[in-house]
Amino acid sequence: MSRILVAMSGGVDSSVAALLLKQQGHDVTGAYMKNWINEDNVIGHCPWMQDIDDARATAEAIGIPFRVVNLMQDYRRLVVDYLLDGYQRGLTPNPDVMCNREMKFGVFLNYARAEGFTSVATGHYARRVEASTAGSVLAPTCAAEVGTSTDPTKKFALLEGADKNKDQSYFLALLSQAQLRDAFFPIGHLAKPQLRELAADARLPNARKKDSQGICFIGEVKMADFLRAYVPEHPGPIVRATDGKILGEHRGLHYYTIGQRKGIRIPSNTDNQAYVVVGKRASDHALLVAFDSADAPGLWANEAQVHSLSFIGDPITAPTRLECRVRYRDPRVAIQFTPGPDATAHIRFDQAQRALASGQIMALYHGEQLLGGAVFA
Numbered sequence: 561m562s563r564i565l566v567a568m569s570g571g572v573d574s575s576v577a578a579l580l581l582k583q584q585g586h587d588v589t590g591a592y593m594k595n596w597i598n599e600d601n602v603i604g605h606c607p608w609m610q611d612i613d614d615a616r617a618t619a620e621a622i623g624i625p626f627r628v629v630n631l632m633q634d635y636r637r638l639v640v641d642y643l644l645d646g647y648q649r650g651l652t653p654n655p656d657v658m659c660n661r662e663m664k665f666g667v668f669l670n671y672a673r674a675e676g677f678t679s680v681a682t683g684h685y686a687r688r689v690e691a692s693t694a695g696s697v698l699a700p701t702c703a704a705e706v707g708t709s710t711d712p713t714k715k716f717a718l719l720e721g722a723d724k725n726k727d728q729s730y731f732l733a734l735l736s737q738a739q740l741r742d743a744f745f746p747i748g749h750l751a752k753p754q755l756r757e758l759a760a761d762a763r764l765p766n767a768r769k770k771d772s773q774g775i776c777f778i779g780e781v782k783m784a785d786f787l788r789a790y791v792p793e794h795p796g797p798i799v800r801a802t803d804g805k806i807l808g809e810h811r812g813l814h815y816y817t818i819g820q821r822k823g824i825r826i827p828s829n830t831d832n833q834a835y836v837v838v839g840k841r842a843s844d845h846a847l848l849v850a851f852d853s854a855d856a857p858g859l860w861a862n863e864a865q866v867h868s869l870s871f872i873g874d875p876i877t878a879p880t881r882l883e884c885r886v887r888y889r890d891p892r893v894a895i896q897f898t899p900g901p902d903a904t905a906h907i908r909f910d911q912a913q914r915a916l917a918s919g920q921i922m923a924l925y926h927g928e929q930l931l932g933g934a935v936f937a
């Protein structure tokens with residue numbers, strides 16, 4: 561029997577994860593991670609107290625012990641500083657991906673091990689399966705199995721969640737084999753309506769709670785409001801990329817992402833073409849814009865460089881036809897993957913991709929198997 565610490569956010573997904581593990585006969589404890597409590601009270605409503613109450617009440621209904629783990633200092637250092645630093649450097653960081661690698665399957669997993677637990681579980685929509693090595697790509701041997709084995713001789717692979725509308729594998733792209741070995745995703749094989757039914761049948765108090773939105777720690781708050789509070793304003797010119805004409809002034813590059821059309825506040829001078837952000841220029845802190853069209857400079861990419869490449873299973877060391885996902889809700893797209901030195905790779909897309917930002921995460925797939933991830937240069 562495994563001793564499992566389930567990360568319970570107060571939401572219905574992680575509650576059903578705990579419920580299923582308990583029903584399977586494991587020794588289960590629930591834990592809420594206190595990552596962020598809106599310490600400076602600058603970004604309004606933060607539902608964390610309600611979430612703790614919900615998680616505690618649900619743990620009680622399931623009949624498992626519950627604790628609150630304070631990880632605020634680690635979170636500030638490993639996620640918030642990464643986020644703020646990235647935006648200040650003109651990048652597009654992804655705090656959810658980093659929260660998984662550094663917190664849930666990092667600090668929280670280490671905490672669990674130190675407390676005598678064999679593994680952690682979350683309510684992510686992703687499936688962990690046993691894998692065997694076939695060439696350089698790990699091939700799942702039994703896609704139906706969503707087991708709780710921590711056998712150190714076994715290798716594990718990650719598949720997309722069965723509910724394609726809820727799949728969260730993208731956010732797990734930077735996990736390692738060692739992290740995956742001790743991580744369970746008990747709800748990855750379920751569809752959301754099925755999961756809600758299980759929650760209702762078990763009379764879990766949060767069976768009808770609505771799904772959370774937005775960044776894990778910021779909760780319901782918009783990223784722009786968060787950045788306004790934490791990143792100093794740094795104005796610069798808005799420059800038309802096609803001819804260098806200065807069109808106006810912006811209040812900080814961190815408010816903009818490549819591909820963004822809203823909030824540029826430069827009126828279009830044709831009837832039907834709006835400006836879109838196509839880049840950021842560090843030398844004069846310029847925001848580069850162009851009319852949104854197929855030939856807007858820098859907006860569409862046939863190829864890209866990535867760095868900080870990591871693999872869940874065996875690394876891919878030769879040029880290979882694969883697929884990738886360039887952002888959470890995007891479909892997988894076919895690519896030619898060519899590994900380079902020092903955890904870099906060159907990606908050639910079969911079809912041009914719109915608005916790839918430096919710092920953005922690329923998740924690498926072979927069919928529905930998540931192979932790993934990297935960061936766009």
Ligand SMILES: Nc1ncnc2c1ncn2[C@@H]1O[C@H](COP(=O)(O)OP(=O)(O)OP(=O)(O)O)[C@@H](O)[C@H]1O
Pocket residue numbers: 566567568569570571572573574575591592593594595664681682683684771772776
């Ligand atoms: N503050 C937290 N404390 C404990 N676990 C958390 C916390 N935030 C997220 N998690 C874990 O990470 C998983 C994915 O987080 P996400 O914010 O995407 O939640 P979700 O998919 O809406 O799931 P849920 O319905 O459980 O909130 C959750 O299912 C839960 O296991």
